[in-house]
Amino acid sequence: ALFTAAANMAKSKFDYVRNFETDDTCLRNCYIVVRLDGRNFHKFAEQHSFTKPNDDRALELMTRSARSVMEELEDIVIAYGQSDEFSFVFKRTSTWFKRRASKLMTHVASQFSSSYVFYWKEFFGEQPLLYPPGFDGRVVLYPSNRNLRDYLSWRQADCHINNMYNTVFWTLVQSGGLSTTQAEDRLKGTLAADKNEILFSEFNINYNTEAPGHRKGTTLIWEKRDEISTKRTTLPGGEEADVAVTRSRRRVHAHRCDIIGEAFWAEHPDILEGDHC
Template identity: 55%
Template structure:
């Protein structure tokens, strides 16, 4: 009888404690949650998150970026973008140039219930932290003097044509800016002009004028400049054959191609059709990009780890 009463008392006090905690949790301050709003994105639309560096003109000058292009800086941007695409499987394509990157999220994605603020903040924060994390891998002789920051925006495109036009716009922008910068820095670094004089010289010039300046004054054919500078970088998820194990591996592969023309979209039809990524045939005469080798190395390490666990 005494034991029964003891159990009853325990049950009573447990219920009282749960009731008290529940009541305390719903404090008089909880009403402020009513000010929060959810910004859901329309369904069945392509989602593009574009990240752009904040005041990167100052940042590049402070860290002595090479002019007109610094391959290390572009490679670091690509590495940070790979981190985003590895984390978020619904990102089908990334396109980067200079200090910006665009990420295309499949139109049927339910990532974070399509909440705009969640998507933009998570992707931009991961990109920014990855940029800092991998800095030493590309600028091992230059100390990061202050943390960079990137803004982000989220845009919806309802049709495939809209999406293609967006990416075409960004690649055309890459060409226009790079042609200008290549000519500008040739006038400054090789021609001996000041920044103001070079800017005045190029004011009102057309693309043909800039090409002529490069060719006639600096013996430079702009069409021979590296594709990564002229076309930017396209990141796609592709299956390739591992060069040592022979196994098919899913990697994020960098391409430097014209994505404005139809041939790119025919070759990579899985993007707009939202199908499984295709197999990418890499010629034996071409060395795999460092960005891919890094991913394959992580595969090899994980495989060795798995084998050692099985043996033990």
């Protein structure tokens, strides 16, 4: 009892340490972007025998985990992923967790990471996950729609450049019989046009018809779509029947298309809020 009274007093005596926490509220009226990057994923990919240059199971697991983040957290309007990274965009007027940067980024990092392990089996089946993977995150603010779109364009341009390089590189190795060192030398100093040419003339591959998900990455947005389900109902006459019911549902949908140009944004005018507020 004495100790407990002491503990109560102690607690109030120690309470002052709370004041060392600092406020990290994100500036209002800015988009809040949280980007995650896999930690040591080069090694992780090796150890889990990921297919080169793209492992569809791994990419789909990334997408599945990102979807879990969008569904569990509030106010994420768009997410974009490629390779071992994923960016999540909170709407500019979000007040989730009072816009505290630390809360937003740790929630994203945590939900993504636990989902990655949780859904592993769905994509890798019996192949075991050898150890718990790590992702680090950061927060960046963008004050205008232009800035945000340029951010997403930057990531998609990065995806394009890396994927083209990797596609040619691994084609040279896997189909061309080059060693990795030879492939590297071969590509040194080549321009994009040269890489396209190698693929086409030597391996008869048209880069532009490669899987969109590899070339463009994955963009997740919320969309309202009609969904038809059947429902067992009792008809006026008393018989039972299956009736088709159409319901509009808001769900996360994946796109593998260009998001640099205008078309995507014209088709989805609700993703961004106006600059005029």
